[in-house]
Amino acid sequence: MNVHSPVDPVAELAANVALPFEQARAMPKSVYTSQAFLDAELERVFAKEWYCVGRASSLKEAGDYIAFELAGQPLMVIRGKDGTIRCQSNVCLHRMSVLLEGRGNARLITCPYHGWTYEADGHLRGAPAMKANEGFCKEHYRLPQVRCEVWLGWIMVSLNPGATAVATHFADVEELIRPYDMTNYTEWFNEHFVWNTNWKILAENFMESYHLPVCHAGTIGGLSKLDEMVCPPSPPHFNWHTILKDPAFRIACAHPSNHRMEGDLRRTTFLLALYPSLLITLTPGYFWYLSLHPRSVGQVDVTFGGGMSNDFLADADAPELFRTLKDLLDKVNVEDKGCTERVYRGLCSDMAAPGHLSHLERPNYDFATYLSRMTRTGG
Structure with a gap:
């Protein structure tokens, strides 16, 4: 064809x-x-x-996540310790490996390549063997955040920062x-x-x-x-x-x-x-x-x-x-x-x-x- x-x-x-x-x-x-x-x-x-990722009721516990791809971008939605469901990049900020696959629970998000770890809100928590790099500052690293709204129980995400709020749309x-x-x-x-x-x-x-x-x-x-x-x-x-x-x-x-x-x-x-x-x-x-x-x-x-x-x-x-x-x-x-x-x-x-x-x-x-x-x- x-x-x-x-x-x-x-x-x-x-x-x-x-x-x-x-x-x-x-x-x-x-x-x-x-x-x-x-x-x-x-x-x-x-x-x-x-774009709909699923129902918020399916992410019951802190750390529950869904990894997915939207328009070529690897993303995740994850429930944080504060109960908030966030969407963020699913790509490590070190050597750019994909972090999570499928569905599951991750109280800490650990890169399967070099072990960099992130909190559920995307902030970098730990990076092994990085002290010798004088330019490295852990506080400067956070996974890029993506628009995410829960509407009528649906988890909705958008790569468009200017997208009209779901409840309005x-x-x-x-x-x-x-x-x-x-x-x-x-x-x-x-x-x-x-x-x-x-x-x-x-x-x-x-x-x-x-x-x-x-x-x-x-x-x-x-x-x-x-x-x-x-x-x-x-x-x-x-x-x-x-x-x-x-x-x-x-x-x-x-x-x-x-x-x-x-x-x-x-x-x-x-x-x-x-x-x-x-x-x-x-x-x-x-x-x-x-x-x-x-x-x-x-x-x-x-x-x-x-x-x-x-x-x-x-x-x-x-x-x-x-x-x-x-x-x-x-x-x-x-x-x-x-x-x-x-x-x-x-x-x-x-x-x-x-x-x-x-x-x-x-x-x-x-x-x-x-x-x-x-x-x-x-x-």
């Missing part, structure tokens, strides 16, 4: 979204297969916007889901995997429920009623659509003790796509999410997490309810993996061409419009 498109993918996408939604087609192949477009995304999207999201009280949900699992598809294919797969009856015929497809899906035009920073759950699916509906919700809202699921790549399924009883980051043109790093509303915590059968749910989500993931990897293989074909969008794919059009704006202007 030739990943270097002969056309300008940014211009192709701009032309694509210039048409009104009623005439819209899927995004051009070049935005999925072009290295130039991926470079533009990393520079103008992922390096500028807010996503104020309309917060208002939309206010009755759900996202701070009242606790993460029960967090996993990481890599799929062989472009990150936008997986994002778009989440943004529309048009595929549910077919792609998920073996799991949730039979429960998905296309005529009950609501897919409105979206604001600039996110998109959403809703579906209704069967009242018999108890864990997906509001707990009897939940007096924040009334009527159909008690069984309404919101599917939220917070640009660029935080994808949240939010029900009154549970949530699950994907946070995506491109690894290459044809691979995506996926953080997959989820949990329950704290309203259910006192129920004796809550653990069993969640085990059953997690088993279902794992099966759905297998189906999504197959669908999204097939889409990537298909759009790499010389004979592939983007077709017209269904009215149920309005979120995909709005996402394409966002990507076009960002890759052309960076904001």
